[in-house]
Amino acid sequence: MVKITLSQAILISIWVCIFSFVCSVGSDVFDHAPQDLCEFCAISNRTSRTRLLYENETTNIIAFRSKDPDCKKHYLITPHLHIKNYFSPEATCDLIHELQRVCNEMLDEEGIKYKRRILFHIPPFYSVTHLHLHCMACTNDDESFLSSQYYINKFMDFASPDIEDKCPHTV
Numbered sequence: 001m002v003k004i005t006l007s008q009a010i011l012i013s014i015w016v017c018i019f020s021f022v023c024s025v026g027s028d029v030f031d032h033a034p035q036d037l038c039e040f041c042a043i044s045n046r047t048s049r050t051r052l053l054y055e056n057e058t059t060n061i062i063a064f065r066s067k068d069p070d071c072k073k074h075y076l077i078t079p080h081l082h083i084k085n086y087f088s089p090e091a092t093c094d095l096i097h098e099l100q101r102v103c104n105e106m107l108d109e110e111g112i113k114y115k116r117r118i119l120f121h122i123p124p125f126y127s128v129t130h131l132h133l134h135c136m137a138c139t140n141d142d143e144s145f146l147s148s149q150y151y152i153n154k155f156m157d158f159a160s161p162d163i164e165d166k167c168p169h170t171v
């Protein structure tokens with residue numbers, strides 16, 4: 001058996017993380033698609049085949065499975081409206097709170113007990129320029145620091161805004 005030290009393992013994981021991050025999101029970070037090429041608009045207007053897990057015709061909010069899951073459960077929750085990001089004026093606190101509520105409702109309905117990670121992105125660290133909430137439930141395996149996913153998740157946590165700053169739940 002090849003023995004590696006903990007610091008070597010950490011170093012390797014960091015490189016794997018940087019490599020996979022650059023490959024998965026890096027190319028999109030500085031090259032955001034215009035609205036007519038937006039994949040979430042296409043999902044929302046049903047020109048894409050992605051199956052919807054939630055749809056509300058009053059609030060115009062939809063949810064679907066992430067095609068590139070970072071945790072055991074990974075849903076994306078988004079308004080039909082092409083709002084650019086979390087800091088756009090159209091991203092009102094009512095909308096932000098409703099997206100969070102839908103996420104918790106979906107995870108509650110499935111009886112999911114894993115650790116929840118519910119987050120938006122800080123620009124420019126997103127792959128799709130259409131406001132979306134990452135709604136995740138992560139097992140211990142997803143959280144193991146020996147997996148490269150751990151570092152991707154840490155980076156996502158780091159590159160996400162503190163929702164309570166903009167939209168506190170208790171006013």
Ligand SMILES: *[C@@H]1O[C@H](CO)[C@@H](O)[C@H](O)[C@H]1NC(C)=O
Pocket residue numbers: 035036037038039041042045047
């Ligand atoms: C659906 O959305 C896509 C992506 O934004 C757009 O190119 C297409 O024209 C839209 N189709 C309809 C019917 O609205």
Ligand SMILES: *[C@@H]1O[C@H](CO)[C@@H](O)[C@H](O)[C@H]1NC(C)=O
Pocket residue numbers: 056057058059098
């Ligand atoms: C749509 O969402 C609103 C706000 O959460 C809720 O009151 C309503 O019952 C939902 N409608 C459906 C059909 O689920």
Ligand SMILES: [Zn+2]
Pocket residue numbers: 035038039040041042081082083129130
């Ligand atoms: Zn869009």
Ligand SMILES: [Zn+2]
Pocket residue numbers: 121126127128132134
């Ligand atoms: Zn995202």
